Amino acid sequence: MNKANENLREEIIRMSGVNPKKCMRCGKCSATCPAFDEMEYHPHQFVNMVESGDIEPLLNSDSLYKCLSCFACIERCPRSVEPAKLVEAVRLSVIRRQGENHLTANDIPALIDDEMPQQAIVSAFRKYTK
Amino acid sequence: MQRIGVFVCWCGSNIAGTVDVQAVSEALKSEPGVVFSANYQYMCSQAGQNMIIEAVKKHKLTGIVVCSCSPRMHEATFRKTAAAAGLNPYMVEIANIREQCSWVHKDMATGTEKAIILGKAAIAKVNLNTPLTPGESPVTKRALVIGGGIAGIQTALDIADAGFEVDIVEKKPTIGGKMAQLDKTFPTLDCAACILTPKMVDVAQNDKIRIFSYSEVTEVKGFVGNFDVKIKKKARFVNESLCTGCGACTEKCPMKKVPNEFNLGMDNRRAIYIPFAQAVPKVATIDPDYCNMLKNGKCGVCAKVCTAGAIDYTQKDEFIEEKYGAIVVATGFNPISMDKFDEFAYNQSKDVITSLEFERLTNAAGPTAGKLLRPSDGKHPHTIVFVQCVGSRCDSCAEKGKEYCSKICCMYTAKHAMLTRDKYPDTDVYVFYIDVRTPGKSFDEFYRRAVEEYGVHYIKGMVGKVSPEGDKLKVQASDLLNNKQLHIDADLVVLAAAIEPDKSARPLATMLTASMDTNDFFTEAHPKLRPVESPTAGVFLSGTCQGPKDIPETVSQASAAAAKVIGLLAKDKLTGNPCIASSDELMCNGCSSCERVCAYGAITYVDKEFRMPDRTTAIRRVAQVNPAVCQGCGACTVACPSGAMDLRGFASNQIIAEVDAICK
Ligand SMILES: Cc1cc2nc3c(=O)[nH]c(=O)nc-3n(C[C@H](O)[C@H](O)[C@H](O)COP(=O)(O)OP(=O)(O)OC[C@H]3O[C@@H](n4cnc5c(N)ncnc54)[C@H](O)[C@@H]3O)c2cc1C
Ligand code: SF4
Ligand code: SF4
Numbered sequence: 199m200n201k202a203n204e205n206l207r208e209e210i211i212r213m214s215g216v217n218p219k220k221c222m223r224c225g226k227c228s229a230t231c232p233a234f235d236e237m238e239y240h241p242h243q244f245v246n247m248v249e250s251g252d253i254e255p256l257l258n259s260d261s262l263y264k265c266l267s268c269f270a271c272i273e274r275c276p277r278s279v280e281p282a283k284l285v286e287a288v289r290l291s292v293i294r295r296q297g298e299n300h301l302t303a304n305d306i307p308a309l310i311d312d313e314m315p316q317q318a319i320v321s322a323f324r325k326y327t328k
Numbered sequence: 329m330q331r332i333g334v335f336v337c338w339c340g341s342n343i344a345g346t347v348d349v350q351a352v353s354e355a356l357k358s359e360p361g362v363v364f365s366a367n368y369q370y371m372c373s374q375a376g377q378n379m380i381i382e383a384v385k386k387h388k389l390t391g392i393v394v395c396s397c398s399p400r401m402h403e404a405t406f407r408k409t410a411a412a413a414g415l416n417p418y419m420v421e422i423a424n425i426r427e428q429c430s431w432v433h434k435d436m437a438t439g440t441e442k443a444i445i446l447g448k449a450a451i452a453k454v455n456l457n458t459p460l461t462p463g464e465s466p467v468t469k470r471a472l473v474i475g476g477g478i479a480g481i482q483t484a485l486d487i488a489d490a491g492f493e494v495d496i497v498e499k500k501p502t503i504g505g506k507m508a509q510l511d512k513t514f515p516t517l518d519c520a521a522c523i524l525t526p527k528m529v530d531v532a533q534n535d536k537i538r539i540f541s542y543s544e545v546t547e548v549k550g551f552v553g554n555f556d557v558k559i560k561k562k563a564r565f566v567n568e569s570l571c572t573g574c575g576a577c578t579e580k581c582p583m584k585k586v587p588n589e590f591n592l593g594m595d596n597r598r599a600i601y602i603p604f605a606q607a608v609p610k611v612a613t614i615d616p617d618y619c620n621m622l623k624n625g626k627c628g629v630c631a632k633v634c635t636a637g638a639i640d641y642t643q644k645d646e647f648i649e650e651k652y653g654a655i656v657v658a659t660g661f662n663p664i665s666m667d668k669f670d671e672f673a674y675n676q677s678k679d680v681i682t683s684l685e686f687e688r689l690t691n692a693a694g695p696t697a698g699k700l701l702r703p704s705d706g707k708h709p710h711t712i713v714f715v716q717c718v719g720s721r722c723d724s725c726a727e728k729g730k731e732y733c734s735k736i737c738c739m740y741t742a743k744h745a746m747l748t749r750d751k752y753p754d755t756d757v758y759v760f761y762i763d764v765r766t767p768g769k770s771f772d773e774f775y776r777r778a779v780e781e782y783g784v785h786y787i788k789g790m791v792g793k794v795s796p797e798g799d800k801l802k803v804q805a806s807d808l809l810n811n812k813q814l815h816i817d818a819d820l821v822v823l824a825a826a827i828e829p830d831k832s833a834r835p836l837a838t839m840l841t842a843s844m845d846t847n848d849f850f851t852e853a854h855p856k857l858r859p860v861e862s863p864t865a866g867v868f869l870s871g872t873c874q875g876p877k878d879i880p881e882t883v884s885q886a887s888a889a890a891a892k893v894i895g896l897l898a899k900d901k902l903t904g905n906p907c908i909a910s911s912d913e914l915m916c917n918g919c920s921s922c923e924r925v926c927a928y929g930a931i932t933y934v935d936k937e938f939r940m941p942d943r944t945t946a947i948r949r950v951a952q953v954n955p956a957v958c959q960g961c962g963a964c965t966v967a968c969p970s971g972a973m974d975l976r977g978f979a980s981n982q983i984i985a986e987v988d989a990i991c992k
């Protein structure tokens with residue numbers, strides 16, 4: 199693993215508080231994930247790729263924005279790995295780069311849909327902004 | 329003053345290579361109490377031992393110090409030598425100048441200096457040694473086996489075979505345990521009943537074995553060789569000695585809707601029942617929760633149809649007190665509850681079942697007479713999904729499941745999948761696995777046959793969700809090797825539930841003062857070298873109560889436990905270890921600190937009358953150590969705040985004298 203990757207890996211692990219080494223590669227997270235077909239990289243791959251420092255492809259993948267933050271993977275993981283927190287941390291490490299907000303507060307009223315639960319709006323806002 | 333002889337061993341060059349043995353024996357000559365000091369090539373040899381015996385006689389020695397190897401190696405040898413010379417064996421001390429000295433030092437000067445210091449410490453201790461005599465206790469030549477599964481059955485048969493009496497206490501109405509519920513057994517696929525029921529009959533017919541079925545142990549007192557046990561025989565409302573097991577009552581009883589626990593609630597039994605055809609003892613039992621006569625005083629049908637006159641609605645629980653020399657725990661396991669695993673819809677659909685339920689569904693004596701039919705609609709399932717590791721291998725902080733691998737489910741799932749494909753080639757069978765663990769004789773070959781010959785689809789990945797929809801079960805799972813999420817419309821889902829120790833094991837362990845691990849499996853005295861003994865003397869472990877096991881392993885352990893019991897019961901008397909704790913009653917203030925730290929339950933309290941300085945008497949609570957139970961660990965001597973507890977042979981003043989000798 200080169201130095202840059204290693205730093206990024208440490209940063210993501212620190213931000214998320216996740217220990218990817220606890221993963222036993224069962225795939226239950228990806229089995230339960232409702233956004234599986236939308237995601238290029240699946241929750242178990244996030245865990246595996248962060249652990250091996252192969253983070254570059256994740257940074258550039260729109261999987262970061264396809265995750266619904268439903269936390270099903272967190273709920274179901276038998277090893278308490280919490281994959282969604284890793285997805286979130288990788289996402290944060292991208293959008294924390296200046297000027298890369300994908301959503302501002304002003305855009306929200308236009309997007310609101312009566313069917314959408316409050317929680318999803320909060321989650322989306324957290325996801326697409328710093 | 330003692331007259332001490334010092335004997336320095338060379339151990340060939342093992343000691344002499346790094347320790348100047350001549351200098352050591354010279355230096356120790358002038359220590360207080362020493363009247364003789366010598367060195368020799370091999371002290372443990374016959375010649376070396378004779379040298380000790382002669383010196384004891386010639387110099388009228390009262391104590392001996394041998395500077396040699398670890399006491400673990402030869403303390404027993406030199407104690408025997410002392411006894412042969414007419415000395416009390418506990419007047420011998422060993423200074424370990426090999427493992428602690430010559431083997432860890434390279435330099436002769438350092439090695440020699442340390443050897444002298446260790447020798448001085450041993451001499452200081454012998455100066456304070458007193459002769460000790462081990463106590464003896466008789467052995468009751470009868471064993472108790474708690475739990476009548478295959479483990480308890482095998483242990484009891486082996487003990488009886490050696491000529492000793494054995495009682496089995498089984499809480500259910502019949503012995504047999506989980507094996508009686510299984511259909512065929514891996515890896516050879518013999519039918520469980522065909523190999524188990526002959527053993528159950530052997531137990532019933534063996535005149536050395538008594539079975540207390542529908543019974544529980546309620547109290548255990550005493551210690552190795554001398555346990556006093558109270559057994560509660562629950563009222564079954566049927567006179568065991570009159571009932572012939574004809575089953576007429578079980579056919580006529582009008583209470584027909586009682587969930588049948590033997591078939592895991594998949595069909596019903598009557599209020600009066602015999603669990604299964606080959607039950608031992610084959611005696612009916614009335615379930616008081618459902619019997620109309622016992623609940624409302626109305627009915628009495630079974631008493632009318634019973635030609636043997638065995639029904640007794642007035643029967644009461646009975647208590648039996650018996651003495652035993654050894655106790656074997658064989659309380660087995662149970663699959664964990666699936667209540668917390670909502671994702672698998674176990675409580676939503678009858679067609680999501682556990683593997684043990686699957687055994688009953690394929691068993692010729694089961695609710696479907698051996699036909700694999702869906703519990704919901706009785707139809708033949710075409711697509712079956714097996715899920716491994718349900719609740720096993722979970723993180724310790726996960727709120728459901730167990731941390732360990734349940735060990736048996738990979739193999740029985742392969743068995744279920746293979747047998748299904750064999751009997752019903754038109755079914756599609758999927759097995760979702762995280763790993764397939766098959767480390768046993770002929771085990772991996774068995775699993776490979778399921779894949780290669782029987783065409784079972786093994787998919788690396790886990791099932792994430794099962795949702796009942798119409799008459800299908802929508803299974804959403806991951807296929808990790810293809811990086812896909814699969815959606816399967818299944819007719820039946822089988823969960824390989826983790827196993828856990830029986831819930832009654834924890835209170836039983838408390839009664840026995842036997843230790844358990846955090847998962848409530850009984851702990852062995854040593855994980856490698858004493859796997860069938862509990863750390864509590866006289867208590868032995870058999871089968872899955874000690875950890876997950878399949879039948880071959882259970883039976884091996886059961887026979888091993890029997891061998892240990894036989895070894896104990898073959899003795900007429902047990903010689904204790906005299907190096908045990910004792911309390912000075914005048915100093916003891918009855919605070920219970922020692923009782924709390926004693927891992928073996930050796931300490932009890934008695935009220936004693938003491939004469940006070942002013943000539944009045946007072947009653948005080950003081951600690952007493954049971955010499956047969958105390959293992960001499962010394963924990964109590966450290967815990968005692970008043971200095972009343974001391975360990976014979978390792979008394980506080982002896983240890984301090986050793987430390988002083990080293991630090992001088
Ligand atoms: C679905 C399934 C399939 C299996 N298939 C196979 C197979 O094909 N091949 C194989 O080798 N192994 C198989 N096994 C494993 C096998 O069942 C066990 O190895 C075996 O039953 C263990 O026997 P045991 O006597 O230790 O425990 P158990 O069978 O659980 O017996 C314990 C007995 O103790 C009694 N008891 C418990 N507590 C008390 C108490 N406090 N007082 C009195 N009595 C008490 C219980 O009622 C029970 O009768 C399978 C297991 C399962 C779950
Ligand atoms: S569910 Fe947990 S243990 Fe299983 S693959 Fe996903 S992160 Fe790893
Ligand atoms: S939180 Fe994201 S990754 Fe996890 S299951 Fe939900 S959508 Fe999938």
Ligand code: SF4
Pocket residue numbers: 580581582583598599600614618619620621622627628629630631
């Ligand atoms: S008395 Fe009770 S057990 Fe007997 S037949 Fe009536 S209900 Fe059944």
Ligand code: SF4
Pocket residue numbers: 716717718720721732733734735736737738739763764765824
């Ligand atoms: S034996 Fe196999 S199925 Fe059972 S817990 Fe272990 S790995 Fe999982």
